Amino acid sequence: MTDYTNLKLSIDGHTAIVTLNNPPAHTWTMESLPALKQLVTDLNANDEVYALIIHGDGEKFFSAGADLNNFADGDKGRAVSMAIAFGEAFEALSSYRGVSIAVINGYAMGGGLECALACDIRISEAHAQMALPETGVGLLPCAGGTQNLPMLVGEGWAKRMILCGERVDADTALRIGLVEEVTAKGEGLQAAQALAQKVAKQSPVAVSASKALIQAARDNPPAQNLIHEREAFVKLFDTQDQQEGVQAFLEKRKPSWQNK
Numbered sequence: 541m542t543d544y545t546n547l548k549l550s551i552d553g554h555t556a557i558v559t560l561n562n563p564p565a566h567t568w569t570m571e572s573l574p575a576l577k578q579l580v581t582d583l584n585a586n587d588e589v590y591a592l593i594i595h596g597d598g599e600k601f602f603s604a605g606a607d608l609n610n611f612a613d614g615d616k617g618r619a620v621s622m623a624i625a626f627g628e629a630f631e632a633l634s635s636y637r638g639v640s641i642a643v644i645n646g647y648a649m650g651g652g653l654e655c656a657l658a659c660d661i662r663i664s665e666a667h668a669q670m671a672l673p674e675t676g677v678g679l680l681p682c683a684g685g686t687q688n689l690p691m692l693v694g695e696g697w698a699k700r701m702i703l704c705g706e707r708v709d710a711d712t713a714l715r716i717g718l719v720e721e722v723t724a725k726g727e728g729l730q731a732a733q734a735l736a737q738k739v740a741k742q743s744p745v746a747v748s749a750s751k752a753l754i755q756a757a758r759d760n761p762p763a764q765n766l767i768h769e770r771e772a773f774v775k776l777f778d779t780q781d782q783q784e785g786v787q788a789f790l791e792k793r794k795p796s797w798q799n800k
Contacts, residue, residue, distance in 0.1 A: 544579045546572035548597070554590040555736040556583050557729075561597045565604035568651050573625040577632040584637050587799040590744045591736035592636055594659065595643035595729055596652075602642075602668065605650025608677065626651055626683035630658040634684070634755070637748040639739045643728040644668045644710075644719065654681055657688040660751065661735065662719040664710040665728040670718065671707040691758060693717050743781040744799040 546562035546569065558579065560566040583589050596602040610622060633640060633655065642656035644664040653670050656662050664670070672681045672689065680686065681702060690698035693716045700706045713719045723731045739747065749772045756765050776782045780798045788795035 544572075544575040545569070547575055547579060549579060551586075551589060552733075554588060554740040555733065556586075556589045556592045558592060558594040559597050560594065560601075560603050563597070565601045565647070566596045566652070567604050567607040568626065568629075568655075569607070570610075570621065570625055573629040576629040580632045580636050587744075590638050590742075590747070590797075590799070591739040592638060592640045593643060593729065593732045593736060594633075594640065594655070595645050595732070599646060599665075599667075599726060601646040601652075602644045602648040603652025603655060604647060605652045605654070611679070623682045626654070630654055630683050633658040634688075637751075638744060639736070639747060639751070641732045641735055643732045644670065645726075645728050650674055650681065650685075651683050654683040654685045654688070657692070658684055661721075662713075663721045663723060663728050663731050663735075664713055664719040665723055665725050666710050667725050668710045668713075669707055670709075670713055671705070672702050673705050673707075675702060676705045689718075741794075743779075743785050743795070743797055745779045745781045745797075746776060746785075749776065 546560065546566070548559040548561050550557045562569065562572060580592075583592060606622065606626070610618060639661070640659040642659040642662045644656055644662060646665070646668055648656055648668060648670045650672060653672055672685045674680050674685075681689075686698075686702065689701065693701075697716045701708065708716070708718065710719070710722045714722050721731060753765060753769055753772060756768065780800045781795075784797065785795050
């Protein structure tokens with residue numbers, strides 16, 4: 541198995557579990573960000589994996605984001621490199637063909653929260669704290685935070701978190717739509733695995749096509765996307781999964797997906 545810097549990968553059935561492992565706070569580095577991009581690329585090529593779960597090792601941190609020591613000397617060249625690395629890694633995660641689930645099992649700060657924002661679904665454990673505190677140190681979220689956060693929580697709460705540096709707890713995150721579920725401490729991974737099992741019951745080809753359409757709604761007008769929706773529906777008739785899914789339903793049995 542490929543070695544991914546500061547990331548532990550395990551595969552259980554149709555689910556890949558990625559554990560952030562850069563103690564103590566699981567900060568992202570110039571080595572781990574390309575590693576995440578490569579990991580997602582490898583999973584995209586694995587037809588047996590339908591869902592990806594990402595969580596932090598231990599119970600205190602999901603991820604504290606970038607190590608501010610990288611920016612202490614004001615080196616703009618390093619800033620450019622880090623910004624590009626963050627962008628490429630989290631855009632790859634957002635474009636993952638399957639379903640990505642973030643388990644926020646502790647502090648998710650800055651680039652840590654932006655990693656969770658790049659996922660399809662977020663599950664928070666009850667003790668988690670979330671923030672985008674970059675403006676408090678003269679920076680701004682550059683890994684999708686200013687774009688992904690308002691799509692989930694609306695412009696007002698995005699401005700409270702980014703412009704006012706407001707930190708939110710799990711209950712607030714659930715109320716404003718930042719996360720989709722809150723579990724007790726230590727139970728987030730189990731909840732994510734249960735959700736991944738639901739994903740495995742769906743056609744992975746149909747899931748991938750549907751996800752692309754849902755995310756396209758961020759950029760394209762509905763009239764354009766409605767055309768693409770119908771086109772994608774018809775294209776599914778060229779897949780083995782479409783034939784298998786309908787036949788399995790008619791024969792009252794579980795489908796055997798091929799992801800093709």
